[in-house]
Amino acid sequence: MKTMQQWYDDYAVSHQNETNQKIHYICVPAIFFSIVGMLMSIPTGFLNQISGLEAPLWINWASFLMLLLLIFYLRLSFAVFLRMLGFCVLCLYGNFYLGQIAPLFITSLIIFVVAWIGQFYGHKVEGKKPSFFKDLQFLLIGPAWVFEKLSR
Structure with a gap:
């Protein structure tokens, strides 16, 4: 398994242009946020039955999938896990x-x-294809990379 730094280095190859980076700082979190919203829109009858709870803020398909994502981030880096946990809660x-x-x-x-x-x-400006064309896991690395860059 690649280290977090290896993922960041590979991702950065197609994100060198300053305009493309600025677009990513806005669009990557917006895409993540919107996916959470679409997942939260899925009826939760099954989840309510197995959990015995009806708490739409926490018992929804987005929360369920976020748990899996957070395990992915935790395996890569505890610091990334904490950043992404915070962003997931905000979403x-x-x-x-x-x-x-x-x-x-x-x-x-x-x-x-x-x-x-x-x-x-942004990628047209950059002149390079998005990283996820090479490996779909880059769709998960993108948000972590954005928060890493913004936290510096």
């Missing part, structure tokens, strides 16, 4: 409250499409 709260004022799935879908348009524009 859950943000989407929970967004769903109170707007249709969550449609709003998340719009954010998702607009953010991906931004991503592909």
Whole structure:
């Protein structure tokens, strides 16, 4: 298994252009946020039955998949795990409250499409294909890379 630094180094190869990086600082978290919103929109009857709870903020498909993602991050780095845990919690709260004022799935879908348009524009400026064309795991590395770059 690659180390976190190896993942960052490989990811950075197609993210050298300053404009592309700035676009990623906005669009990568927006895509993650929107995916959480779309997952939170899936009915939770099954999850409520197996958990015995009805707590839409925590018992939803996004939370379930985030647990798996957080295990991936924990295996790579405890610091990355903590950053991503914090961001996951913010995404859950943000989407929970967004769903109170707007249709969550449609709003998340719009954010998702607009953010991906931004991503592909950034890579057009960069002149290199997105990293996930080489390995889909880069879709998970992107958010960690953004927070690593912003935390410096």
